[in-house]
Amino acid sequence: MTQTLTSETSDTVRKTLEYVRHHRLAKGDRLPSERNLSDRFGVTRSSVREALAVLDSMRITERKAKSGIFLRTTPDDGGLDALVLQADLGVPFDAQLTRDAIEARIICEEQAFRLACQRRTDADLAKLSGLLDTYAVLAANGRNMADEDVEFHLAVAAASQNRILVRTITPLMLMSTRGRRRYFASAELRQRSLDDHRAFFAAIEARDEALVTKLVHHHVHTAAADIQALNEAAAEAQDAGTPDPQT
Amino acid sequence: MTQTLTSETSDTVRKTLEYVRHHRLAKGDRLPSERNLSDRFGVTRSSVREALAVLDSMRITERKAKSGIFLRTTPDDGGLDALVLQADLGVPFDAQLTRDAIEARIICEEQAFRLACQRRTDADLAKLSGLLDTYAVLAANGRNMADEDVEFHLAVAAASQNRILVRTITPLMLMSTRGRRRYFASAELRQRSLDDHRAFFAAIEARDEALVTKLVHHHVHTAAADIQALNEAAAEAQDAGTPDPQT
DNA sequence: CTACCAATCTGGCCCTACCAGATCAAGATT
DNA sequence: AATCTTGATCTGGTAGGGCCAGATTGGTAG
The missing domain is CATH 1.20.120.530 (GntR ligand-binding domain-like)
Known part of the structure; x- marks a missing residue:
């Protein structure tokens, strides 16, 4: 009942959220590109994209085609499932x-x-x-x-x-x-x-x-x-x- | 504010939900494999995996490693975001x-x-x-x-x-x-x-x-x-x- | 009928490649 | 000097291939 996502994806989601926190990104700010994130996290772009698809569906990020990945809201102000996810991931x-x-x-x-x-x-x-x-x-x-x-x-x-x-x-x-x-x-x-x-x-x-x-x-x-x-x-x-x- | 996901992914999500509906899948039932879905829908496995990551995060499906994709709940009984998604996609x-x-x-x-x-x-x-x-x-x-x-x-x-x-x-x-x-x-x-x-x-x-x-x-x-x-x-x-x- | 084993299937991940629109800075024009 | 091109570059979207190891399964031997 607890584990929702595959380890790699949830790991990447967590790392992405950590990145946002650590860099104090605010609403509307732009995240590094998928390619950048992928080698920053040491995973493939596919995995990053899966994580981003999840974050998108939770309305935390927004991917604009050929432009970039933007923070739609602060992770602390996303959807309820985002909180469940964060709780699962151990974010206090x-x-x-x-x-x-x-x-x-x-x-x-x-x-x-x-x-x-x-x-x-x-x-x-x-x-x-x-x-x-x-x-x-x-x-x-x-x-x-x-x-x-x-x-x-x-x-x-x-x-x-x-x-x-x-x-x-x-x-x-x-x-x-x-x-x-x-x-x-x-x-x-x-x-x-x-x-x-x-x-x-x-x-x-x-x-x-x-x-x-x-x-x-x-x-x-x-x-x-x-x-x-x-x-x-x-x-x-x-x-x-x-x-x-x-x- | 409306469009949440990239067209292809949301399309694949919709098709997957349609598949579930059409085949009257019930809780616990198994979906076709990712490879099967990908050529059934005419998209790559990557796209299918993105869609499944979203459905997983909404607790609609559950992917068991090396085993299969299973329906965790009926789409009509998933998370709230699943309903938002369905509304976006035009499901009445x-x-x-x-x-x-x-x-x-x-x-x-x-x-x-x-x-x-x-x-x-x-x-x-x-x-x-x-x-x-x-x-x-x-x-x-x-x-x-x-x-x-x-x-x-x-x-x-x-x-x-x-x-x-x-x-x-x-x-x-x-x-x-x-x-x-x-x-x-x-x-x-x-x-x-x-x-x-x-x-x-x-x-x-x-x-x-x-x-x-x-x-x-x-x-x-x-x-x-x-x-x-x-x-x-x-x-x-x-x-x-x-x-x-x-x- | 049971126990076992190997071929097959499946999800997890990785890697490369191409496309076309967005972006942006350098260079041309006014 | 300010503005307008324009072309190189970057970006997300998508395709397609490949390898791994565990789960599954069907057939075989006992």
Whole structure:
């Protein structure tokens, strides 16, 4: 669920983003030519072009035929998938962006879960129940259930019967994959998460919109705080290690 | 603002999506090999690989090394950018998806605009005021201001000081580009839109959250209805023409 | 029927080449 | 001196070939 692109391409994407950062390029600035980038990064032009195709599709760069490659926006101001990509690649989030992510998640999930209360079908309920079961088993066995966590949240969103809302929430969930993985290493947090999810299920089954709204706030905020604490502990421990982006 | 990818790549992306649709491929199914696709589409493998890199980054396909290309999800259930892409390429939205888009836009914009009321700075206000001025000039001169419309909405979202919300809303705006273009061909609708935007500005300046919430509902719903009417008129007129996806 | 193995297929990458428009600086014109 | 050509150069777009090593698969031997 995490690894999206082939190593070489994602590597080149990362290097390109690093280049932009390092050289403090601003909106509208021109990047080196494809040929230049290719031998700068030690890869072929084909690989550079694949990476640029991805960056283009994320609206970060814009290739003007026979002219050059231009920065459409700052990487920090691209699409949501760009953030997911950056998170995958280990680019750390600053504090403000982390707060923004939490706020955005609460906004979207609150409304999606509220709609789920109104519109959930029995099939949705069954699906959630099934996920909850595997969830419990994994929690008991000490397995990391980061992916299942995402799946559960998306399944709730799907119960809103709004496919676009699901797609909106997906990247908001994915951009915190690293923190989530670390989170589920703790038995205590696994249990807490399981309890939270059971509460979600009960509220949606009972169609209790007010309750589900409260739960979203509580769940996201406490989970974010827990991850924050884990990140700080990890940073303290290995100080010079790879930074973790996170929510 | 519309054309995101280079013609060949987007063409190949479109053809690939068409292939998936036509062959009714489901999640997990395998696509033809890159070499097969390349001569099927009459382009080089390089182009196919660029297109696949994009589809991969949108989580639509997944390339397993030395094994094959697999459908990660149905194109209709990919990322938001996939929808923007499909809209760009002229793939029509079904009625439900259109409703979903409207609902999602209202949810996200309502909250973003509400936060904008709380947090907007004088600089934000100045920016919006400037956009409104050019907006008025364009409206008077009969110019199509679809791009400026998007820019205004995103500027309001930016006033929420939440960069992630801006990114969330961006694709929701972009996926209705075609309808928006048609919308602004009408002088009456241009004027109505200008009035709406002035109302938005006033409400945000006055920090009137309740009002701005109402305005979002009204603006999105009426604009969607107007576009719907235009689409139906267009469909009736040229019946067998290229379908337009839309909100 | 099973276990094993080799031919084949596939994605990952690399390399070269050509095209035509964009760019830009040197040189010609006014 | 300012402006207008113009031609060399650079750039992205696309084609097409090639090699590698792991995955797949079908046939063969047991």
